[in-house]
Amino acid sequence: MNLKSALSALTLSLLATSAFAQSKPAVTFDVGGKFDKSFNEAAYHGAEAFKKKTGIAYREFEIQNDAQREQALTRFARDGNDPIIVIGFSNGSALKKVAAEFPKTRFTIIDDVIDLPNVQSIVFKEHEGSYLVGLLAAKASKSGKVGFVGGMDIPLIRKFACGYVQGVKAGNASAEIFQNMTGTTGAAFNDPVKGGELAKAQIGRGADVVYHAAGGTGAGVLRATADAGKLGIGVDSNQNHLHPGKILTSMLKRVDVAVEKALTDANGTAWKAGVTVLGLAEGGVGWADDEHNKALVTADMRAAVDKATADIKSGAVKVHDYMSDQKCPVQ
Amino acid sequence: MMETYLGLLNLLDSTLRLAIPLLCACLAGLYSERSGVVDIGLEGKMLAAAFAAAAGAIAFNSAMMGLLLGVIVSVLLALVHGYACITQRGNQIVTGIAINMLAAGLTALLGNAWYREGGRTPQLDGAARFGDLTLPFAEAARNIPVIGTFYAEVISGHPLPVYLALLAVPLTFFLLYRTRWGLRLRAVGENPAAVDTAGVSVARLRYSAVIVCGILCGLGGTYIAAAQAAIFLPNMTAGKGFMALAALIFAKWRPVAALGACLLFGLLEAMAIRLEGVPLPVIGQVPVQAIQALPYLLTVILLAGFVGRAIPPKASGIPYVKER
Numbered sequence: 001m002n003l004k005s006a007l008s009a010l011t012l013s014l015l016a017t018s019a020f021a022q023s024k025p026a027v028t029f030d031v032g033g034k035f036d037k038s039f040n041e042a043a044y045h046g047a048e049a050f051k052k053k054t055g056i057a058y059r060e061f062e063i064q065n066d067a068q069r070e071q072a073l074t075r076f077a078r079d080g081n082d083p084i085i086v087i088g089f090s091n092g093s094a095l096k097k098v099a100a101e102f103p104k105t106r107f108t109i110i111d112d113v114i115d116l117p118n119v120q121s122i123v124f125k126e127h128e129g130s131y132l133v134g135l136l137a138a139k140a141s142k143s144g145k146v147g148f149v150g151g152m153d154i155p156l157i158r159k160f161a162c163g164y165v166q167g168v169k170a171g172n173a174s175a176e177i178f179q180n181m182t183g184t185t186g187a188a189f190n191d192p193v194k195g196g197e198l199a200k201a202q203i204g205r206g207a208d209v210v211y212h213a214a215g216g217t218g219a220g221v222l223r224a225t226a227d228a229g230k231l232g233i234g235v236d237s238n239q240n241h242l243h244p245g246k247i248l249t250s251m252l253k254r255v256d257v258a259v260e261k262a263l264t265d266a267n268g269t270a271w272k273a274g275v276t277v278l279g280l281a282e283g284g285v286g287w288a289d290d291e292h293n294k295a296l297v298t299a300d301m302r303a304a305v306d307k308a309t310a311d312i313k314s315g316a317v318k319v320h321d322y323m324s325d326q327k328c329p330v331q
Numbered sequence: 332m333m334e335t336y337l338g339l340l341n342l343l344d345s346t347l348r349l350a351i352p353l354l355c356a357c358l359a360g361l362y363s364e365r366s367g368v369v370d371i372g373l374e375g376k377m378l379a380a381a382f383a384a385a386a387g388a389i390a391f392n393s394a395m396m397g398l399l400l401g402v403i404v405s406v407l408l409a410l411v412h413g414y415a416c417i418t419q420r421g422n423q424i425v426t427g428i429a430i431n432m433l434a435a436g437l438t439a440l441l442g443n444a445w446y447r448e449g450g451r452t453p454q455l456d457g458a459a460r461f462g463d464l465t466l467p468f469a470e471a472a473r474n475i476p477v478i479g480t481f482y483a484e485v486i487s488g489h490p491l492p493v494y495l496a497l498l499a500v501p502l503t504f505f506l507l508y509r510t511r512w513g514l515r516l517r518a519v520g521e522n523p524a525a526v527d528t529a530g531v532s533v534a535r536l537r538y539s540a541v542i543v544c545g546i547l548c549g550l551g552g553t554y555i556a557a558a559q560a561a562i563f564l565p566n567m568t569a570g571k572g573f574m575a576l577a578a579l580i581f582a583k584w585r586p587v588a589a590l591g592a593c594l595l596f597g598l599l600e601a602m603a604i605r606l607e608g609v610p611l612p613v614i615g616q617v618p619v620q621a622i623q624a625l626p627y628l629l630t631v632i633l634l635a636g637f638v639g640r641a642i643p644p645k646a647s648g649i650p651y652v653k654e655r
Contacts, residue, residue: 033449062449180604184620191569192560197345197604204341216564219454223561242454 023267025050026059026081027259028072030088031186032215033062039215039236039255043087043110046259054267066186069094077102083266085259086110089156090186095119106271108262110255111156113275121275122258126156127163128312129251129285130211131319132305133233134167136287137209138175139301140231140248145176147202149221151189151214153181155323160213160235160251162328163319169330170317171304177331178202182217192220199224199232209233209248222247231296240292248296250288254278281313336477340484342601347485348559350597351496352377352568355551356575357582357589358499359544365507365584366540367520367646368416369423372408372430373548374572380405380552382438385452385563386445388459388556397459397557398492402549408434409545410538417537420650431572439565450565452556461490461558492554499547503586516540520644523651533651548572577630580641596626 027047034044040062047058059081061072069091076084077098083106086095092112099107099116106118113121137146148164150157161179168175180198182188195217199210203224210225211233212218218235219242225232226243234240234250258278265271278284287305289297297305311317320329356373363370383404388397408430415421439450446452469487472479507513515536519526523533551571556563578596582588603622633641 033451035448035451190564192562192564193555193567193569194604196560197349197601200345201341201605204338216451219562220560223454 023056023083023263024059024081025056025083025085025263025266026061026076027085028069028076028087028091029060029062030090030189031063031065032189034060036189036216037237037239037242038218038234039253040087042237042253042255043085043259045237046256047085047263049256049260050263050267054264056267058263063088063091066090070098073098073107074101077105082106083108083262083271085262087255087259088112089154106266106273108259108266108271110258117273120262120271120273122262123275123277124253124255124258124284125277125279125319125321126160126213126251126253126285127166127319127321128280129253129287130160130163130213131167131170131312132280132287132308133211133249133251134164134169135171135305135308136167136249136297136301137164137211137231137233138168138171139298139304140296141172141175141207141209143206143208144172144174145178145206145208147178147199147207147210148180149195149198149202149210149212149214149218150179150181151183151217152186153184153188155326157181157213158326158328159322162322162330164211165328165330166319167308170308176206178205178207182214189215189217191217192223195220196224200228203228203230211235211251213251234288238288238290240288240290244292245295247293249293252286252288254284254286258284279312280309336480337484340481342598342605343481343485344488345601345604346594346597347489347493348597349600350593351493352551352555352559352571353575353578353596354500354590354593355492355496355547355554356572357578357593358496358503358586359547359551360576360579361503361582361584361586361589362516362540362547363544364579364647365520365644366516366537367523367644367649367651368413368537368541369427369648370412370541370544371424371427371573371576372412373544373575374568374570375427375431375434376405376408376545376548377552377555377572378431378438378566378568379408379434380549381556381567382434382442382452382552382563384549384553385455385556386441388455389452392457392459394455394459394461394491394557397455398550398553401553401557402546405549405552406542406545409541409548413538413541416650417534417541420652423648423650435566438563442563442565452563455557455561459557460561461492461554463488463490464494490554490558492550492558495550496554497590499550500586500590507586512536512539517644520646523646527651527653533653537651574626577626580643581630581633583641584644595629599623599625 029040034040086109089112099119108120110122148161199221209231212221213235222232226246231248233248236253239250240247380401384397384401387400388394415426416423442450466487469483473483519536527533578592582592
């Protein structure tokens with residue numbers, strides 16, 4: 001037997017064994033990277049939790065530019081990875097193409113809805129979580145002025161802003177809100193210097209609580225608020241520990257839970273295509289309450305936010321979703 | 332009225348913060364190009380310095396050590412550029428591009444290997460970061476209207492690299508126009524053969540210029556990572572080195588004008604940040620991209636010869652060959 005045929009026999013036997021393995025998951029993280037202390041990092045924690053529990057390793061890819069989105073997905077699918085967890089709305093159009101090409105591969109996308117029989121779409125009611133932190137911001141603000149720094153100017157980020165504004169107005173009807181978006185490209189999620197400048201500009205106009213929904217850019221926002229002795233609000237992951245005592249709270253988006261559940265479900269039989277919406281009632285969003293911000297949240301604020309949580313869950317309070325009509329009822 | 336004035340001070344404060352990295356790179360390019368070595372590797376040197384500064388500051392828990400390491404790494408890269416362009420008479424543009432690519436790749440790679448955070452470093456806190464300095468009498472001056480508040484709000488309260496960069500402007504002016512070294516440096520960029528005939532080493536002069544260029548890029552990179560952002564991220568210099576080249580042309584290779592050009596570019600960037608989504612009187616809402624594009628547009632207009640003429644040093648870009 002010559003070397004070539006020996007090699008091909010080896011490859012064949014490897015392929016055969018892998019067919020018996022349970023699942024060969026893969027995860028693509030979005031621009032900003034898996035250690036962005038925010039959105040992608042939450043997904044990373046979910047995948048790691050799955051790996052720890054089951055001992056099944058996963059392949060991963062961190063998107064650096066738009067051209068890589070389709071390549072990475074095609075590569076994973078062609079290599080027989082299944083399920084493939086796709087983090088981030090920006091992958092929507094790439095996934096639509098690749099999922100149609102590989103109908104037998106199961107895909108789960110976070111933050112976008114793709115209507116294909118082999119795609120599971122998980123979206124969050126970020127507006128509900130943002131409403132809660134907005135309420136807290138209004139109660140914590142002494143100047144009656146609060147700020148919002150978004151990443152890329154897209155409907156998803158406007159959804160955070162709109163929920164936040166509604167929460168702020170619920171806490172203090174006369175509050176003034178400054179809103180800024182960092183940019184119009186994906187790079188807007190990875191520009192801490194500009195994030196810091198935007199926050200400083202808002203602080204200069206009188207804001208004393210600033211909420212960011214800007215991924216890696218948010219590091220600059222939280223740094224600027226902490227430096228100025230004001231309060232920042234984190235997003236996606238619990239960011240309270242970044243500047244203890246200087247971050248009012250974080251809007252939690254349980255991407256970790258969603259990713260872990262998708263991986264676990266796909267490993268068993270519970271995985272289903274279709275749309276899953278995770279809101280306050282499902283535990284998909286919330287606000288971070290830990291030892292780092294204990295002193296900042298007063299009993300009065302806690303009571304208000306608990307009441308709002310109950311009201312949203314029961315449906316007594318409806319938080320408007322910007323993405324439903326591309327409009328925000330309050331500014 | 333007071334409100335508007337404070338808003339203006341806020342804008343100028345932001346202008347200064349954004350202009351400093353440009354100023355460092357611009358002055359760095361000025362030395363290099365005045366000596367006849369075109370340097371488009373400013374971006375790469377700043378990026379490498381930013382990474383070295385962040386890593387050094389973390390390792391020694393000292394911002395000054397960060398500055399030292401940032402400068403050392405930047406100077407080493409400058410010497411690589413110098414060796415290739417001066418000693419080996421290589422193509423200066425190609426070497427510059429190589430340095431940019433090397434820095435972009437190496438910083439991300441080393442960052443990932445050392446800190447396992449996707450190429451970024453941990454945040455710099457406490458002694459690892461340059462704190463804001465309050466200049467003498469700043470608090471007392473605050474009560475003096477207009478000038479006092481300007482001093483307290485805009486001039487005072489920046490980290491050390493900002494003041495070093497600002498001091499580099501008069502220093503550069505002095506070195507360039509009032510010392511023998513400066514005279515020879517300017518001459519070597521215009522007519523190296525004449526300098527050589529006078530018995531002065533062209534190579535040594537050019538090497539000294541690229542070393543100074545390295546030091547200034549190191550300062551700029553350190554400012555970005557160890558003061559402004561207090562963290563290193565891959566590609567965080569974001570084209571500032573190229574913008575500095577534009578500023579250098581805009582300033583026609585003169586130090587004081589370089590300060591002006593960098594402040595103008597910084598002002599435009601600060602305005603773009605503040606004007607986003609804010610309607611202006613008469614014009615209405617201006618797209619931010621329009622303001623962001625202004626520095627480049629202004630440079631193109633200048634190069635096209637509409638506003639005076641920008642004439643580079645005659646021998647810049649040409650390797651010096653002693654005898655033909």
